[in-house]
Amino acid sequence: MKPSAWTSVIKYRRPATKAHTSLGYAKAAVTHRVHDSRGVAEDMSIQELNPASGNFEPLFIIPKGTLKSQLPWYRKETP
DSSP, rough: OOOEEEEEEEEEESSSSEEEESSHHHHHHHHTTOOOOTSSSSSSEEEEEEETTTTEEHHHHHHHTTOGGTTOOOOOOOO
């Protein structure tokens, strides 16, 4: 069974935890909060719903200082 829900956890955002219907939306929420030159201001994470347990489990943990180019899913667009 595939996961069908994700959350992005960004401590300095209100609400800190938001639900997403796709992994792409969760990744976009995190990517939007990463400054190009300074990186992440505080630790962030994306959690995935485990259908078997019904609990959210960490999928990606993005530590403070991570740059956008260091995100596991980030690819710089080429013209």
